[in-house]
Amino acid sequence: MGVLAALPLLSRLAFRNILRNRKRSFLTLLAVSVGIGSSILLAALARGMGEQITRDAIYGMTGHIQVRHASFTDDPSIEHRFVSDEESFESLMQHPLVEHAAQRIRVPAVIMSERESRGITLFGISPQSEKDFSLAGINPNRGRALQDSSDNGLFIGEKLLEKLKTKLGRRVVLTTQDKDNNISDRGFRIVGVFDAELDSTELSYVFTSLQSAQTLTHTPREISEISILTPSLDIPNSFITFTQKLYPNQRITTWKDIEPLIVTLVTIQNGFLLFWFLIVIIAIGLGLMNSLFMSIYERARELGLMQALGMKPGAIVLQTVLESFYLLLIGSLLGIALGVWGVHLLANGIDISAFAEGASIAGISTMIYPALFVADIAMLTVMLLVLGVLGSFYPAWHSSHEHSLTLIHRGMT
Amino acid sequence: MIGQIELQDVTRTYTQGEETIHALHHATLTLEPGEFTTFYGPSGSGKSTALNIIGGLDLPSSGKVLVGDASLTEMTRSERADFRLHHIGFVFQAYNLIPVLSAIENVEFIMQLQGITGDERKERAASVLKQVGLSGMELRRPGELSGGQQQRVAVARAIASNPELVLADEPTANLDSTTSEALIELMLELNETYKSTFIFSTHDPLVMKSAHRLIELKDGQIISDSNKEVA
Numbered sequence A: 001m002g003v004l005a006a007l008p009l010l011s012r013l014a015f016r017n018i019l020r021n022r023k024r025s026f027l028t029l030l031a032v033s034v035g036i037g038s039s040i041l042l043a044a045l046a047r048g049m050g051e052q053i054t055r056d057a058i059y060g061m062t063g064h065i066q067v068r069h070a071s072f073t074d075d076p077s078i079e080h081r082f083v084s085d086e087e088s089f090e091s092l093m094q095h096p097l098v099e100h101a102a103q104r105i106r107v108p109a110v111i112m113s114e115r116e117s118r119g120i121t122l123f124g125i126s127p128q129s130e131k132d133f134s135l136a137g138i139n140p141n142r143g144r145a146l147q148d149s150s151d152n153g154l155f156i157g158e159k160l161l162e163k164l165k166t167k168l169g170r171r172v173v174l175t176t177q178d179k180d181n182n183i184s185d186r187g188f189r190i191v192g193v194f195d196a197e198l199d200s201t202e203l204s205y206v207f208t209s210l211q212s213a214q215t216l217t218h219t220p221r222e223i224s225e226i227s228i229l230t231p232s233l234d235i236p237n238s239f240i241t242f243t244q245k246l247y248p249n250q251r252i253t254t255w256k257d258i259e260p261l262i263v264t265l266v267t268i269q270n271g272f273l274l275f276w277f278l279i280v281i282i283a284i285g286l287g288l289m290n291s292l293f294m295s296i297y298e299r300a301r302e303l304g305l306m307q308a309l310g311m312k313p314g315a316i317v318l319q320t321v322l323e324s325f326y327l328l329l330i331g332s333l334l335g336i337a338l339g340v341w342g343v344h345l346l347a348n349g350i351d352i353s354a355f356a357e358g359a360s361i362a363g364i365s366t367m368i369y370p371a372l373f374v375a376d377i378a379m380l381t382v383m384l385l386v387l388g389v390l391g392s393f394y395p396a397w398h399s400s401h402e403h404s405l406t407l408i409h410r411g412m413t
Numbered sequence B: 001m002i003g004q005i006e007l008q009d010v011t012r013t014y015t016q017g018e019e020t021i022h023a024l025h026h027a028t029l030t031l032e033p034g035e036f037t038t039f040y041g042p043s044g045s046g047k048s049t050a051l052n053i054i055g056g057l058d059l060p061s062s063g064k065v066l067v068g069d070a071s072l073t074e075m076t077r078s079e080r081a082d083f084r085l086h087h088i089g090f091v092f093q094a095y096n097l098i099p100v101l102s103a104i105e106n107v108e109f110i111m112q113l114q115g116i117t118g119d120e121r122k123e124r125a126a127s128v129l130k131q132v133g134l135s136g137m138e139l140r141r142p143g144e145l146s147g148g149q150q151q152r153v154a155v156a157r158a159i160a161s162n163p164e165l166v167l168a169d170e171p172t173a174n175l176d177s178t179t180s181e182a183l184i185e186l187m188l189e190l191n192e193t194y195k196s197t198f199i200f201s202t203h204d205p206l207v208m209k210s211a212h213r214l215i216e217l218k219d220g221q222i223i224s225d226s227n228k229e230v231a
């Protein structure tokens, strides 16, 4: 009869042997479940951080895709602008994948108070379009938000206000290049102050209305970008084609093009996670192999006896492999439970500001919310089961390849 | 039927350091189907070795072993395992049972490997256990049985699937005379009913008394055979 038909018998033997040496099985299960559980938690934290960074960027000012002048990404100056076409914008807004879309001016500028000056990025925005979408639409911490497309006020971050050593309600001067490469400057009153998650955004983003920015740059009907929010990070090609048709002369860039650092970060993170998973699995696998060798050695007599009674070598191998498979399976399930529980405990986020002082300035949020990815759990478990089972073949094969009489004799002496 | 068993000039040697031990030395022997044969002789004379070689558990260093049409010496390991499973019942001299299985599971073991399913297997195992006087102890693990009781479980397992050949290495060594007698009685009965071939090794006069044929071993050589005069 085939080895497979003996499966119920072999499974029973495997289970009884697991129960037989409880201490060893317990330790193996502990190692497997702690290894898997901690890897899941680690993966979730890393994923959470990656997601947080991506989200901060997308809901910062990036959006999922942007319509830009072909050269704007490389050189974001007023030179690379395009004419706002209301008809195309209307059509864009009608598309079902468009949750929000906003037309903006984005130029480098210098902000100057009576005491300090700083280089910043100036945005000219339409407050209605930015509401519930971007950083430009958030509620002010103090003062008021920008009201309409012709608002002359300035909306800046708390940190910048502090650096400029000025106050809400005071006037500052903005200097930038206009469309003819001439210096253009104007006084603005600070009407509102915002509080962002990241210090870096508070320091570098300054908002005014679209019209007053257009006036400053002498480009009354032109814009630098249209930022679009879609339902997901994965943007269908059909939508990109659609947008390209609306703006045939501009370049359609996705968040991945605009934020290549984030993409790189996530790729590196994936690599590290995979590497870590492999290390954990190899460590577990070596421990498992060691304990299998021990238990096979202890059981030499009965393995010999089974062969003597007519159990085929393949079935002997399978019996041992099954034993480690069950240990791995139970251990993985416990580990998954452990990992998910850990993620649940940390669901309210952990504050890393204590260990990562510079994080906020570097553009990384100090709160991490773990994000559980089923794909990570599946990959980890499958990798462990496959590699663990492969690793068990070696000791198992050993157990079947000694002559049955030798095994019986060894046991007797 | 399993047919004739033939040992043709079988030698089995072990080397231990400088020394070569002849566990069997040029043994030639024919055993007829249905015979009830006993090997006897002093300790170390080669009884277990002879049984192991006949059962395909051990291979001779030289010579041939034929069982019916099959040449054990020319089979692969896996083929010999299969051959043992389907034709031979074994009782070993010691360490006979699988510790993690209960008495009845041990008896069922071979039938389970043979593919005999569920109820039939259980019934047969229970009835053989009863025959060897162990009803009520079906669920005990080997560790919870006395040496003699363990030996009886092993006998029950060897005969449960009515093998054509039963090889028993000192099966009564740990038993009191009453139980021994009952076991021998049972085996003689099986030998009668199913014409199975029985080969024992023993020191036990009770066993020797019941055997059809007695073969004496000394230093790995056959020195007497009740079926014929040995030169």
Ligand SMILES: Nc1ncnc2c1ncn2[C@@H]1O[C@H](COP(=O)(O)OP(=O)(O)OP(=O)(O)O)[C@@H](O)[C@H]1O
Residues within 6 Å of the ligand: A409, B014, B015, B016, B021, B022, B023, B041, B042, B043, B044, B045, B046, B047, B048, B049, B050, B093
């Ligand atoms: N694995 C082994 N390695 C080395 N020598 C062995 C081995 N097995 C058996 N022998 C030797 O072969 C000889 C025959 O052994 P065997 O076990 O066949 O004797 P036996 O007649 O069954 O003895 P007993 O009555 O004590 O069971 C002995 O001298 C023994 O020491």
Ligand SMILES: [Mg+2]
Residues within 6 Å of the ligand: B047, B048, B049, B093, B169
């Ligand atoms: Mg012996």
